[in-house]
Amino acid sequence: MGLLRTLAIRSVNLIIILFAVLFAISYALSGPAAQLLQTQIQLEARSLVSQLAKSGHYTPTQIQDLYNSIVQQLYKAYGLDQPAYIRVFYIIYNMLVFNWGYSYFPDVYGVASGKVSDIIASALPGTVLLDTFGILLSAFIGVQIGLRSALRYGSRVDRAVMYYGAVSNGLPQWWVGILMLLVFSFYLSTIRSPIYFPSGGILSPKYYSMWFASPLSVFTDPGALADLLWHFALPLATVLIANIGGWAYFARTVALNTAQEDFVTFAKMKGLPDGRITGRYILRPSAPAILTSILLGLPFIIFGGFIITEAVFRWWGLGYVYNLAIFAPTPDLPVIVALTYASTLLYIALVLVLEVLYIVLDPRIRSE
Amino acid sequence: MAARREFRILGMTPGEIWRGFVSTTTGKIALAFFSIMVAFSIYALVALPPNFGNLWNTPSYWQANPKYAPPAWINFFAGDAYAPQMAVRDFNFTAGSSGGVGYAVIQFAVDDSYAQPWRNLYMMVRSPAVYNASTVAYLTVERPDGKTVQLGPVSVNSQFVALGLSPQIISQVSSFYQSNFGVQNAVPAGSSAIPYLFYTVRGGDLVPLKGTYRFTITMYSFSGNTVLNRKDLGVVLEGEVYGLMGTDFLGHDLWLGLLAGFPIDLAVGIITAAIVVTLAILIGIVAAFYGGLVDEVLTRITDFFILLPAFPLLIVFSVLFQWSIWDAIVFLAAVSWGGSARVIRAMVMQIKSSQFIESALAAGAGRGWILRNHILPMVMPYTLYLFVVNVPGGILTLSAINFFNLAGAELPTWGNILAYANEFGALTSGYWWWVVPPGLLITFVAVTFIFVAMGLEPVVNPRLRHA
Numbered sequence: 001m002g003l004l005r006t007l008a009i010r011s012v013n014l015i016i017i018l019f020a021v022l023f024a025i026s027y028a029l030s031g032p033a034a035q036l037l038q039t040q041i042q043l044e045a046r047s048l049v050s051q052l053a054k055s056g057h058y059t060p061t062q063i064q065d066l067y068n069s070i071v072q073q074l075y076k077a078y079g080l081d082q083p084a085y086i087r088v089f090y091i092i093y094n095m096l097v098f099n100w101g102y103s104y105f106p107d108v109y110g111v112a113s114g115k116v117s118d119i120i121a122s123a124l125p126g127t128v129l130l131d132t133f134g135i136l137l138s139a140f141i142g143v144q145i146g147l148r149s150a151l152r153y154g155s156r157v158d159r160a161v162m163y164y165g166a167v168s169n170g171l172p173q174w175w176v177g178i179l180m181l182l183v184f185s186f187y188l189s190t191i192r193s194p195i196y197f198p199s200g201g202i203l204s205p206k207y208y209s210m211w212f213a214s215p216l217s218v219f220t221d222p223g224a225l226a227d228l229l230w231h232f233a234l235p236l237a238t239v240l241i242a243n244i245g246g247w248a249y250f251a252r253t254v255a256l257n258t259a260q261e262d263f264v265t266f267a268k269m270k271g272l273p274d275g276r277i278t279g280r281y282i283l284r285p286s287a288p289a290i291l292t293s294i295l296l297g298l299p300f301i302i303f304g305g306f307i308i309t310e311a312v313f314r315w316w317g318l319g320y321v322y323n324l325a326i327f328a329p330t331p332d333l334p335v336i337v338a339l340t341y342a343s344t345l346l347y348i349a350l351v352l353v354l355e356v357l358y359i360v361l362d363p364r365i366r367s368e
Numbered sequence: 369m370a371a372r373r374e375f376r377i378l379g380m381t382p383g384e385i386w387r388g389f390v391s392t393t394t395g396k397i398a399l400a401f402f403s404i405m406v407a408f409s410i411y412a413l414v415a416l417p418p419n420f421g422n423l424w425n426t427p428s429y430w431q432a433n434p435k436y437a438p439p440a441w442i443n444f445f446a447g448d449a450y451a452p453q454m455a456v457r458d459f460n461f462t463a464g465s466s467g468g469v470g471y472a473v474i475q476f477a478v479d480d481s482y483a484q485p486w487r488n489l490y491m492m493v494r495s496p497a498v499y500n501a502s503t504v505a506y507l508t509v510e511r512p513d514g515k516t517v518q519l520g521p522v523s524v525n526s527q528f529v530a531l532g533l534s535p536q537i538i539s540q541v542s543s544f545y546q547s548n549f550g551v552q553n554a555v556p557a558g559s560s561a562i563p564y565l566f567y568t569v570r571g572g573d574l575v576p577l578k579g580t581y582r583f584t585i586t587m588y589s590f591s592g593n594t595v596l597n598r599k600d601l602g603v604v605l606e607g608e609v610y611g612l613m614g615t616d617f618l619g620h621d622l623w624l625g626l627l628a629g630f631p632i633d634l635a636v637g638i639i640t641a642a643i644v645v646t647l648a649i650l651i652g653i654v655a656a657f658y659g660g661l662v663d664e665v666l667t668r669i670t671d672f673f674i675l676l677p678a679f680p681l682l683i684v685f686s687v688l689f690q691w692s693i694w695d696a697i698v699f700l701a702a703v704s705w706g707g708s709a710r711v712i713r714a715m716v717m718q719i720k721s722s723q724f725i726e727s728a729l730a731a732g733a734g735r736g737w738i739l740r741n742h743i744l745p746m747v748m749p750y751t752l753y754l755f756v757v758n759v760p761g762g763i764l765t766l767s768a769i770n771f772f773n774l775a776g777a778e779l780p781t782w783g784n785i786l787a788y789a790n791e792f793g794a795l796t797s798g799y800w801w802w803v804v805p806p807g808l809l810i811t812f813v814a815v816t817f818i819f820v821a822m823g824l825e826p827v828v829n830p831r832l833r834h835a
Contacts, residue, residue, distance in 0.1 A: 016672065017672060017676060025684055029688070166819060169760070169818055170760050170814030170815035170817075171811050172767060175786065175806075178789075179803070179807070181795045199795065303677050304768075305764075307683075308768045311771075312790065322683060323772065326772050326774065331687045333687070340684040343677060344677050344680065351675060
């Protein structure tokens with residue numbers, strides 16, 4: 001019973017967050033963004049009308065009427081004739097049913113339909129690939145390093161791990177990506193090295209259609225898969241360099257704290273062999289805290305630095321689409337807003353799944 | 369009179385804390401880094417003009433600088449290959465007027481020992497009276513090989529006269545090569561003629577001619593009564609390399625830009641952390657101290673903010689509202705206090721349930737008295753630690769958002785410099801001086817605060833003190 005109640009409270013919390021985000025962006029859209037839309041509609045109508053006026057078949061009053069009716073119909077189509085509070089709900093409704101509209105600048109993304117939902121759907125697999133793989137691998141390696149270093153507390157290796165961990169916590173992951181590109185893409189190809197890495201992208205252009213049609217099919221074609229791995233090498237290396245240190249530092253701290261617990265001292269006093277003390281009395285009790293942190297930290301990491309890292313590598317994921325939408329000739333509002341909603345949705349789904357997993361794994365929460 | 373109570377924080381006097389802090393290696397590094405950071409910030413505030421932000425966005429202020437130029441010190445490694453930027457200051461100046469025509473003669477000499485000579489020559493005219501007065505200039509260059517190049521007349525009709533690309537100068541330099549070396553069209557179409565003043569022809573190829581070049585610029589002003597003053601005139605030779613840190617796509621001096629980033633990034637981190645810690649203390653203490661329904665509500669609110677995806681929201685609001693960097697800081701701080709508040713609440717809860725509070729209550733102490741005398745003194749030192757811990761997050765997040773050219777694109781922050789580097793192909797053209805230093809500085813400032821926090825850890829976590 002307690003388990004269900006905990007889960008219910010968490011889900012309600014997450015749904016409240018989703019709606020709060022949704023409301024905030026919808027409200028922002030219905031206010032200042034509506035002004036932008038209005039001026040754009042007026043400009044568009046004026047250019048249409050002025051072309052008609054040049055043809056000379058219309059009187060000025062007819063032109064004015066035409067202008068008014070075009071503006072009015074467009075206002076109606078965009079819901080601008082409604083009061084602001086109704087528009088907010090209208091936008092929320094459209095967001096909820098995935099009716100995210102069309103991009104202002106579809107050419108930028110190379111997605112034929114120009115539908116925002118299509119653009120975002122095509123970017124999702126890239127994000128999933130880089131982020132899950134990158135984080136899990138770096139967490140695995142980092143935790144191994146951290147625990148080993150904690151067992152050799154005070155040694156030179158341990159100090160090195162500690163400083164690397166501290167530095168990597170302050171290292172902008174995307175800048176590491178820039179350095180990797182500079183060294184392993186630009187300089188390696190400048191000196192005509194036989195091995196060099198691409199300057200970005202998720203695949204070579206010839207495989208784009210394959211990826212857009214079905215990312216899974218890329219994994220079955222050996223040529224495409226090799227190409228994907230070639231493009232994947234630098235982003236993955238970047239993620240590992242920037243993240244392993246943080247995990248190692250964290251795992252080391254947890255293990256050191258456990259090593260100071262009374263039951264460890266008591267085990268030592270009993271004269272248990274060292275291997276048994278580290279295995280049973282230090283590492284085993286440290287595991288839940290480390291696992292929790294990995295699970296619950298995942299969403300934060302993904303929607304922090306990874307967005308920018310993807311943009312640096314022009315990796316076809318949510319982050320790169322964000323980058324394109326912001327730098328499109330003018331900010332591409334429908335895409336940016338839908339991306340934020342999609343990220344929130346994804347983030348919340350992830351948090352929920354991980355919390356369920358966590359509750360199932362950790363008996364202490366269940367009995368609460 | 370009672371003996372003065374000794375001031376202690378968590379059982380340590382300030383002196384003990386200080387000695388403990390600097391006795392560790394981490395503490396020493398942190399102290400060194402922190403001093404360097406503060407020194408650079410103060411130097412930046414003193415050395416840069418107060419309106420530097422505006423100057424940064426005034427392209428004409430930087431127009432005499434080379435674009436995409438590496439730092440001058442690469443000559444150490446490249447064997448003096450590249451001519452550095454040179455603003456000619458110690459020129460001989462004579463001026464006068466005869467028959468209603470004002471004239472001025474500027475003479476200077478430069479030593480050319482570079483494989484890649486200067487890109488261009490600019491005349492800066494700081495007085496409208498001069499460039500509105502139908503002024504013309506002639507340029508004579510005596511080369512080390514005894515030959516003389518005569519250029520001009522060039523009309524001096526703006527504040528900034530670039531000689532290299534004027535068709536007249538190009539054809540004059542070409543004809544110099546034609547008549548002296550028999551080389552046709554020495555200056556390729558579309559490129560500056562100035563580098564060719566420093567070349568000679570050997571075996572049919574253009575090679576650099578090293579030695580001393582004497583420049584004479586003679587100016588005539590034809591509208592009467594115009595007096596040419598030394599202080600109104602300047603000459604700049606545009607270099608292949610520039611200054612300490614090179615330049616970017618607009619010729620910005622990156623050294624100045626990086627310097628300006630110090631106080632901005634420090635302010636970003638400190639303001640964010642200050643707001644976060646203030647909110648966290650207020651909410652954490654109120655929740656734990658009052659308990660009951662207040663606690664329940666505040667804990668829910670805290671959970672809400674902990675889970676809120678701040679970064680995507682920061683992006684979308686920065687775009688929709690065209691936020692400045694300060695708006696973004698306030699927003700970021702307003703949504704990221706959750707974790708710290710949770711820690712403070714847990715701390716206060718633990719203190720509240722301890723036995724000395726029970727005894728104080730039994731002795732008749734009021735709640736306010738307990739808050740002032742027991743809870744705040746134990747929580748406050750920890751907030752300093754929380755403050756330091758929260759600084760790097762603010763700096764890293766704001767740098768990331770600046771890298772998208774949002775929230776303060778008008779300021780020379782390190783994130784913005786990197787944004788423009790990425791946009792203008794620094795990665796595909798290998799402009800390392802444009803991308804390595806800004807990122808290094810972001811890391812440096814973030815790591816400084818992380819090291820300070822590591823040094824403070826034994827103070828706030830007594831279990832680590834004698835480990």
